[in-house]
Amino acid sequence: MKVAIIGGGPAGLYSAILLKKQRPEAEITVYERNRDDDTFGFGVVFSDATLDNFEKYDPQSYRRITEEFAYWDDIAVHFRGTVRRVGGNGFCGCSRRKLLLILQERARELGVTLMFETEIADEARFADADLIVIADGINSRFREKHIAHFQPEVDLRSNIFAWMGSTRPLDAFTFIFQETEWGPFIAHAYQYEAGRSTWIFETDPETFERAGLAGLDERQSADRMAGIFGWFLQGHPILTNRSMWRNFPMIRNQRWVKDNMVLLGDAKASAHFSIGSGTKLAMEDAIALADAVYRSPTVAAALQAYEQGRREEVEKTQHAADVSLVWFEHVDRFWEFDPVQFAFGVMTRAKAITYDNLTLRAPDFVCEVDKAFAKQVRASGFDVDVEKPLAPMFQPFRLREMTLENRAVVSPMCMYSAKDGMPQDFHLVHYGSRALGGAGLIFTEMVCVGHDARITPGCAGLWNDEQQAAWRRIVDFVHANSAAKICLQLGHAGRKGATRLMWDGMDRPLEEGGWDLISASPIPYFPDSRMPREMDRATMDAVRSEFVAAAERGQACGFDMLELHCAHGYLLASFISPLTNTRTDAYGGSLENRLRYPLEVFEALRGVWPSHKPMSVRISATDWAEGGITGDDAVAVARAFAEAGVDLVDVSTGQTVRDSRPVYGRMFQTPFSDQVRNEARVATMCVGNITTADQVNTILAAGRADLVALGRPHLIDPGFTLKAAAWYGAEGVFCPVQYLPGRDQIFRNSVRDRQDFEELKIKAKPKTRAELKAEAAKPLAAE
Numbered sequence: 001m002k003v004a005i006i007g008g009g010p011a012g013l014y015s016a017i018l019l020k021k022q023r024p025e026a027e028i029t030v031y032e033r034n035r036d037d038d039t040f041g042f043g044v045v046f047s048d049a050t051l052d053n054f055e056k057y058d059p060q061s062y063r064r065i066t067e068e069f070a071y072w073d074d075i076a077v078h079f080r081g082t083v084r085r086v087g088g089n090g091f092c093g094c095s096r097r098k099l100l101l102i103l104q105e106r107a108r109e110l111g112v113t114l115m116f117e118t119e120i121a122d123e124a125r126f127a128d129a130d131l132i133v134i135a136d137g138i139n140s141r142f143r144e145k146h147i148a149h150f151q152p153e154v155d156l157r158s159n160i161f162a163w164m165g166s167t168r169p170l171d172a173f174t175f176i177f178q179e180t181e182w183g184p185f186i187a188h189a190y191q192y193e194a195g196r197s198t199w200i201f202e203t204d205p206e207t208f209e210r211a212g213l214a215g216l217d218e219r220q221s222a223d224r225m226a227g228i229f230g231w232f233l234q235g236h237p238i239l240t241n242r243s244m245w246r247n248f249p250m251i252r253n254q255r256w257v258k259d260n261m262v263l264l265g266d267a268k269a270s271a272h273f274s275i276g277s278g279t280k281l282a283m284e285d286a287i288a289l290a291d292a293v294y295r296s297p298t299v300a301a302a303l304q305a306y307e308q309g310r311r312e313e314v315e316k317t318q319h320a321a322d323v324s325l326v327w328f329e330h331v332d333r334f335w336e337f338d339p340v341q342f343a344f345g346v347m348t349r350a351k352a353i354t355y356d357n358l359t360l361r362a363p364d365f366v367c368e369v370d371k372a373f374a375k376q377v378r379a380s381g382f383d384v385d386v387e388k389p390l391a392p393m394f395q396p397f398r399l400r401e402m403t404l405e406n407r408a409v410v411s412p413m414c415m416y417s418a419k420d421g422m423p424q425d426f427h428l429v430h431y432g433s434r435a436l437g438g439a440g441l442i443f444t445e446m447v448c449v450g451h452d453a454r455i456t457p458g459c460a461g462l463w464n465d466e467q468q469a470a471w472r473r474i475v476d477f478v479h480a481n482s483a484a485k486i487c488l489q490l491g492h493a494g495r496k497g498a499t500r501l502m503w504d505g506m507d508r509p510l511e512e513g514g515w516d517l518i519s520a521s522p523i524p525y526f527p528d529s530r531m532p533r534e535m536d537r538a539t540m541d542a543v544r545s546e547f548v549a550a551a552e553r554g555q556a557c558g559f560d561m562l563e564l565h566c567a568h569g570y571l572l573a574s575f576i577s578p579l580t581n582t583r584t585d586a587y588g589g590s591l592e593n594r595l596r597y598p599l600e601v602f603e604a605l606r607g608v609w610p611s612h613k614p615m616s617v618r619i620s621a622t623d624w625a626e627g628g629i630t631g632d633d634a635v636a637v638a639r640a641f642a643e644a645g646v647d648l649v650d651v652s653t654g655q656t657v658r659d660s661r662p663v664y665g666r667m668f669q670t671p672f673s674d675q676v677r678n679e680a681r682v683a684t685m686c687v688g689n690i691t692t693a694d695q696v697n698t699i700l701a702a703g704r705a706d707l708v709a710l711g712r713p714h715l716i717d718p719g720f721t722l723k724a725a726a727w728y729g730a731e732g733v734f735c736p737v738q739y740l741p742g743r744d745q746i747f748r749n750s751v752r753d754r755q756d757f758e759e760l761k762i763k764a765k766p767k768t769r770a771e772l773k774a775e776a777a778k779p780l781a782a783e
């Protein structure tokens with residue numbers, strides 16, 4: 001077997017080592033354009049988990065690498081003159097130059113040929129190779145050469161960064177958030193060997209411009225950074241090594257394999273430095289490739305297995321890196337935060353670290369986070385305990401004169417079980433049991449303002465006296481038997497109306513018994529959906545009146561709050577999105593125009609809804625589609641509604657057009673709530689794949705939302721909140737007297753369950769290398 005490897009970085013060298021170990025007879029050559037010790041950069045960082053992998057696949061290089069490593073356990077966050085340290089993180093740093101020298105040495109020992117100062121321009125010279133590994137880094141020439149085949153996507157991010165170094169010793173992975181006269185600068189710094197640390201400086205393009213960095217050379221830039229971070233550097237210099245300012249390219253490729261050529265490392269996929277995973281990804285690619293070669297009968301089969309087996313893992317890491325880099329790009333959103341809350345946001349930004357998880361490893365820090373949260377609640381007028389605070393989920397919240405006992409919300413969920421718009425006994429039991437389950441606020445499903453406003457024949461309505469009486473019965477039950485408040489969500493289906501019940505084909509048109517549809521523009525949802533009629537002014541007036549009449553009925557029912565549904569492609573949403581609104585009158589074109597009718601409806605409702613009761617609006621903060629609404633538009637939409645008197649923005653996403661491409665994942669819509677809340681400065685509720693109380697607390701404590709709604713989790717577990725209250729020991733949560741014995745039992749058991757769980761978690765967690773090193777350094781106890 002003959003293997004040609006283009007690029008002598010971590011991906012190229014490590015794949016050479018692992019392939020040679022498996023196939024000692026193979027002729028493997030690495031071609032590197034630079035000299036053997038001619039490498040850019042300072043240090044690289046690996047997590048303990050990555051090192052475990054290295055140990056398994058090549059213990060020899062692992063041992064040499066770890067002999068050279070600097071270990072640390074803590075992350076330190078410096079912000080506005082404060083520092084917070086969080087332990088239990090388990091990271092190691094190493095010089096990139098040493099790492100490459102170790103890998104080169106190991107490759108040579110195994111019989112790999114290393115050709116330095118050999119730039120490869122054309123793969124034709126490897127016509128006799130069985131396998132060509134393209135590991136030529138982030139600016140890969142070969143990826144670009146075969147661009148039509150690999151179909152790379154290069155997303156050049158907005159922040160500008162430079163990779164520098166220092167002699168300043170550091171005992172923690174250190175983030176410094178520094179205010180300057182030009183704007184915020186961030187340093188990501190860690191020590192990788194005695195007397196040497198990596199310093200990556202990052203800022204937004206406007207601050208970069210204002211600081212005049214574009215006009216400075218490498219040395220002058222370093223001096224400027226030394227000036228900004230001088231207070232921390234304690235006289236240590238900032239070092240450079242080809243430390244140019246640049247924008248980070250997020251790279252993805254549609255295909256990783258072409259004939260016998262395969263992309264590895266940064267050439268294939270990059271991951272932002274803020275999660276320190278570039279070298280890890282490169283070396284784990286090498287592991288995956290060697291594994292696939294070992295298990296497959298032919299090179300072609302191996303390359304297919306490599307791509308199939310590895311893609312998901314790489315995309316997961318890239319997704320985490322994306323979320324993390326976006327946090328750093330928008331750090332100004334959090335600049336006014338309390339420093340403890342800010343530090344919690346830094347720690348939890350990429351979703352892997354959560355409230356519970358930090359409670360285990362840094363209980364004092366989480367205690368501080370809880371206290372800071374409780375202080376904010378106290379400042380908003382609640383007499384809550386700040387010294388022994390409840391977890392954020394169980395802190396009260398107020399909108400106008402409506403007080404919520406806690407911040408868990410039952411999301412609006414259509415039950416498709418009404419008859420001619422009439423809520424049934426099912427609805428009474430459904431809403432009633434969720435109210436008894438402890439959530440602070442219950443939303444109704446989308447309640448339609450007229451017969452033709454319905455999505456399906458099973459949708460509930462509020463346009464006649466019988467329906468009003470049925471809703472009144474539900475509201476009265478909730479008020480009489482629970483501490484929950486209940487919000488009426490009003491909506492009109494628009495072009496998504498006259499469709500089948502969810503279980504008969506979501507959004508699919510009714511085969512018979514349909515009704516006329518209206519929308520902002522005459523565009524059907526599916527090509528075979530009924531064509532909606534473009535609303536004229538008279539229809540707009542009529543529909544607005546239907547909304548107003550339904551709101552008045554809602555007030556007569558005794559609802560505590562009113563939500564206007566402007567999301568998910570329904571009638572009012574169809575005005576907001578440019579994908580569904582192609583009007584040329586005053587209601588189409590600019591966002592201001594597209595918002596005109598939804599705002600008109602909102603204002604009409606605000607006019608009749610009692611001023612002491614709050615109102616919210618549900619929006620789709622992105623259409624997940626080219627040319628549609630984006631997060632920035634959502635901020636503008638939220639501001640416009642806030643000016644019109646909205647108290648809370650309920651931030652959902654999508655469902656506007658059929659061909660959207662949502663990026664699902666845990667808490668996947670939370671970044672939009674974060675953006676709306678912290679840019680438009682309006683209270684938000686987030687929702688979407690939030691399944692645990694741990695996630696609820698993480699979101700609230702980090703200031704990404706004020707309320708958290710759960711839809712599907714509440715369908716199968718009405719008692720979600722009461723169970724969470726037992727877990728966190730939140731004694732005060734309302735429980736119906738009839739259920740008190742059950743409540744007492746679960747509270748009692750939870751104390752023990754939680755202790756057992758934490759002990760198990762602590763036992764299961766392997767010691768970090770920093771802990772092991774500290775233990776080894778301890779003198780033996782005297783007998």
Ligand SMILES: Cc1cc2nc3c(=O)[nH]c(=O)nc-3n(C[C@H](O)[C@H](O)[C@H](O)COP(=O)(O)OP(=O)(O)OC[C@H]3O[C@@H](n4cnc5c(N)ncnc54)[C@H](O)[C@@H]3O)c2cc1C
Binds near residue numbers: 136273
């Ligand atoms: C600012 C910054 C900070 C980072 N911090 C970290 C960190 O803390 N931890 C971490 O793990 N990663 C970090 N990374 C990422 C890390 O450096 C890369 O992800 C990693 O080096 C990728 O390995 P690779 O082998 O794919 O590519 P590279 O290391 O870039 O290697 C590619 C090699 O191919 C050679 N080459 C290119 N073209 C040719 C050609 N035509 N012929 C011959 N040779 C060629 C190049 O000279 C180079 O040596 C950081 C990156 C940046 C930019």
Ligand SMILES: Cc1cc2nc3c(=O)[nH]c(=O)nc-3n(C[C@H](O)[C@H](O)[C@H](O)COP(=O)(O)O)c2cc1C
Binds near residue numbers: 414446690713
């Ligand atoms: C069956 C079903 C019905 C829904 N009905 C509504 C609705 O009537 N109004 C609304 O705004 N959202 C509705 N949604 C969206 C949910 O409120 C929620 O935003 C979504 O399910 C994501 O949250 P989850 O991951 O917690 O379920 C519905 C979702 C589902 C699955």
